[in-house]
Amino acid sequence: MTLVDEHGAALLALVRRLCGNPHDADDVFQETAVRVWRSMVSCPRLANPRGWLLTIGYRAFLDSRSRRGQFEALADPSDRGENSPAELAARAEVGGLVNAAVAELPETIREVVVLHYTGGLTIKETAEAMNLSEGTVKSRLNAALLKLRSALE
Amino acid sequence: MNCDDLITAMESDDAAEQQAARSHAATCPNCAATLAALDKIKATLAVHEPLPSAARAAWERASRVSVSEPARRRWTPALAAIATLAAACIVVFVFVVSQPRNSTFTQWKGPSSDSEPGVEFDSSSELTRLTAAVEALDGRLVALAENAERLDVEREVAQTLKQYSRW
Numbered sequence: 363m364t365l366v367d368e369h370g371a372a373l374l375a376l377v378r379r380l381c382g383n384p385h386d387a388d389d390v391f392q393e394t395a396v397r398v399w400r401s402m403v404s405c406p407r408l409a410n411p412r413g414w415l416l417t418i419g420y421r422a423f424l425d426s427r428s429r430r431g432q433f434e435a436l437a438d439p440s441d442r443g444e445n446s447p448a449e450l451a452a453r454a455e456v457g458g459l460v461n462a463a464v465a466e467l468p469e470t471i472r473e474v475v476v477l478h479y480t481g482g483l484t485i486k487e488t489a490e491a492m493n494l495s496e497g498t499v500k501s502r503l504n505a506a507l508l509k510l511r512s513a514l515e
Numbered sequence: 516m517n518c519d520d521l522i523t524a525m526e527s528d529d530a531a532e533q534q535a536a537r538s539h540a541a542t543c544p545n546c547a548a549t550l551a552a553l554d555k556i557k558a559t560l561a562v563h564e565p566l567p568s569a570a571r572a573a574w575e576r577a578s579r580v581s582v583s584e585p586a587r588r589r590w591t592p593a594l595a596a597i598a599t600l601a602a603a604c605i606v607v608f609v610f611v612v613s614q615p616r617n618s619t620f621t622q623w624k625g626p627s628s629d630s631e632p633g634v635e636f637d638s639s640s641e642l643t644r645l646t647a648a649v650e651a652l653d654g655r656l657v658a659l660a661e662n663a664e665r666l667d668v669e670r671e672v673a674q675t676l677k678q679y680s681r682w
Contacts (some may be wrong), residue, residue, distance in 0.1 A: 479561055
């Protein structure tokens with residue numbers, strides 16, 4: 363099982379949520395792939411390949427955003443992919459609300475939420491990826507969850 | 516444990532704290548509702564669709580691009596700065612060298628017994644040559660700038676690698 367087979371879906375979900383539209387997300391995904399392959403030349407032994415991959419993806423997103431400015435949200439990322447009508451309907455109830463609420467979050471808070479919940483990075487890994495303290499990450503998560511919860515009410 | 520600490524406790528890496536939060540929620544309807552909402556939010560955000568074949572193909576394409584690139588020298592920002600300075604010196608040198616020849620040309624009135632016989636100065640070809648030289652230097656400067664940017668990225672990746680690897 364290769365890195366992309368194991369964690370590629372998580373990486374793509376992460377960059378789609380970060381970018382807000384699939385086109386820019388695909389570019390960031392490819393840029394991440396190039397960076398990963400370049401560093402693979404040195405055959406690194408990774409203790410936490412998922413954390414490493416997702417952090418590179420996040421940094422690629424930041425670089426891409428600084429080059430191109432703010433990404434434009436074109437579509438709900440959860441709309442892509444093949445789902446049955448029943449799945450879509452079930453997801454639309456809660457998922458649609460959550461996705462919309464996440465998209466509305468301030469950028470700094472949204473990034474913490476996406477790295478932690480979509481990427482599955484721990485608080486410590488999220489803090490390292492974003493160059494923040496763990497306390498800051500926790501307080502941002504707290505603020506995000508309160509906002510998301512109120513969006514569901 | 517009180518209601519205000521519920522979310523903080525749930526986000527803690529400490530399993531005991533999480534368990535305490537769940538125990539509290541079992542006795543508090545308001546916190547139970549909050550906990551249920553949090554679980555739904557987390558479940559929604561954690562959904563990963565299978566990797567599309569196009570993305571998989573893009574990943575493989577990236578490997579070919581990376582592998583086919585020739586091995587680059589290990590540039591450092593200092594080396595890049597020195598190279599840029601050297602390129603700038605060459606530009607100045609070419610400019611200075613070209614000046615006397617042009618002024619000689621403007622004073623040259625054609626072959627005569629006083630001037631050097633048989634020496635002709637083709638201004639258009641000289642100008643073309645200098646333009647090409649400047650363009651080449653300009654191209655090198657752009658390449659150096661791109662290289663410096665790429666190095667920044669590679670250094671960043673290497674730092675990340677250091678964080679996540681055990682050697």
